[in-house]
Amino acid sequence: MNNTRSLKRNLGIGLTLGVSILWLLSAIASGLVVQKEMKEAFDKALKRSTQHILPLITADIQKRALGVNNSHIPILQNNDKYLRYRVLDRHGHILLRSKDADPQLFNRSPLLGFSDTATHRVYTTTALNHRVFIEVAESLAYRDEDLKEAIVALLFPLLILAPISFLGILLIIRLSLRKVTDFQHAIEKRGAGDLSPVGTYRLPAEFSPIAIAVNRLLERLRRTLDAERSFTANSAHELRTPLATALAKVQRVKAVIDDVQLKQQISDVEASLHSLSKQSEKLLELAKAEGGGALSEQPHDLIPILAMIAGDFSRQTPDRLHLILPNRAVSSHLDPDAFAILVRNLIENALKHGQADQPIEVSLSHDGTLRVVNDGHLVPPQDMARLRNRFVRSNTTAAGSGLGLAIVDAIATGAGISLHLRSPATGRKRGFEAELNVKPSTNSMT
Ligand SMILES: Nc1ncnc2c1ncn2[C@@H]1O[C@H](COP(=O)(O)OP(=O)(O)OP(=O)(O)O)[C@@H](O)[C@H]1O
Ligand SMILES: [Mg+2]
Structure with a gap:
């Protein structure tokens, strides 16, 4: 499991989350302030409306007191669909009411000042020496609608600004950490x-x-x-x-x-x-x-080098080496001298440590896979793990100092190539196999 954490990722997530939470908190705080301010503004408007209609209503009542005694409660035409009002005498009898002024909209008995019913905000005041009470009710739904519009107007710029700020944060982090x-x-x-x-x-x-x-x-x-x-x-x-x-x-x-x-x-x-x-x-x-210096600037065809080295060994030990080469050139950035040293050590090992009467297979495929395989006793796994260290040898009767595989490994490492050592050899029950790809990856070239 990878325990390391990317600074870029942590900063990106941390700042983005932090800014989002701050945006949200400031939006909630602004919403609450707007709600309070709007309530005060609506209340003021309600009170003002009441004071505007108050003289008209009292004049009307006085006129009716002097004139004909109407037995029914007059209903006034009201064009404002959000405001309802009614006028009561001190005994709670309705003297006057606007159209749609249902009794449920108001309190059971008049409460001076502001009060809330289930659906309306009510303002009550008195006139004519407390002989009449005027109640004006305003729909809460209408207030909520306005509040919602105000909050949407407040949040809308934030919705556009928040993603821009996130992108800005990511860009700044990226630029700051580029170096x-x-x-x-x-x-x-x-x-x-x-x-x-x-x-x-x-x-x-x-x-x-x-x-x-x-x-x-x-x-x-x-x-x-x-x-x-x-x-x-x-x-x-x-x-x-x-x-x-x-x-x-x-x-x-x-x-x-x-x-x-x-x-x-x-x-x-x-x-x-x-x-x-x-x-x-x-x-x-x-x-x-x-x-x-395991790599060279220019690519070289490695087939002639391999053929020459194999030829040298074949002259010393005729008929043991089986060389398998592709019919196309294998061009590689591996340094020719380094390749020659590598191949010499692997073939020398196969001849020296392999079963004396058995053939050795040296193959190079067109994709660059070089394989040197020989017959012989199994090399114990615990030795296999250490063979590429200097001066390490397994049980062998051949002369040597344990440096060959260390040399091969140093060249492979220098060229960014993986060296695979196996015992038994692939597809066999015994023997030894060394395999590597002589075409260094483009990464190791940089
Ligand atoms: N082809 C092979 N077959 C069997 N055993 C091998 C083979 N190649 C290497 N080994 C084992 O790995 C050991 C280390 O090999 P390495 O080439 O490093 O040293 P060496 O051949 O013993 O000595 P030097 O290469 O310095 O002459 C060898 O001693 C041998 O036991
Ligand atoms: Mg050797």
Whole structure:
């Protein structure tokens, strides 16, 4: 499970959520304020309407008191469909009412000032020395409708602005972290062969200390590796000449000596010098392989190189090597020298450690898969896991120092190629198989 969290993702989600919640809270707060203010404004308007109609109604009542005594309750035409009103005397008898002024709209008995019934907001006042009560009712539904319109008008700009602000946040995060992403890619691209400092140009201040620490670490690593490689290369190189001279001298002495016993002892010394010389050769190859340069700028066809190396081995051990080549060129960015060292080590291993009387199959397919397969005893799984380490050998009677597979692995790693070692070989019950694809992926080329 991947436990690492993307800073970009966390900032994006965190800021977007935070801003959304703030937008929502501010919208709710504004809604509540608008609701309160509108209620006050409606109440004021209701009171004003009451005060406007009050003189008209009192005049009408006074006129009726002087005139003919109407036995029925007069109904006034009212064009305002939201306002209903009625006039009561102090005993609660209706003196006057507007059209549709149902008794359910009002309180049972008049309550001075503002009051609410189930469907209406009622304002009640008195006139003519508290002899009459005037109640004006306004529909709550009408008020709600207006409130809803006001809230929609308030939220509408937010609905447009919120997505724009989210996009803005994402864009700013992306732009701010662009240099960090570049830095991350630059570190990812660094392999064993590239330990040059990583560019820190225009990196955010918070990341600069990390970049400086990474570059310091790379510098220390480079110096340590350089020292190790140059020590290996120098020692191998320094050993080569004296070893060759000693070998030549021993061979000369052996040629002039007749004593059989002494000749045998000199042959042993010669064999030891041979093995030392081979070992110094391998150390030099390992130093080169670990020093990088496994890739070349130009692609090369690897078939002629493989054919030449296989031909060399076939001359030494006729009829053991079965070479299978494609009929099309296999062009690869793998360095030709590095490829030659790699193939030599794999074929040498197959000849040395494989079943002596059994053939060895060396095949290269047109897609670049190189396979070297030999017969022989199984290599135990616990040894298989460690074979590519330096100086590690499994149970073998052949001479060697355990450097061949370390060299092959260093070249493969330097070229970004996966080396697969198997025992038993694919489709067999025994034997050993080394497989790799000689076409490095485009990523390792960068
Ligand atoms: N083709 C093979 N078949 C069987 N065993 C192998 C094969 N190749 C490698 N091995 C095992 O892996 C060990 C490590 O191989 P490696 O090439 O690193 O060293 P080496 O061949 O023993 O010595 P050197 O290559 O330095 O001469 C060998 O000692 C052998 O036990
Ligand atoms: Mg070997």
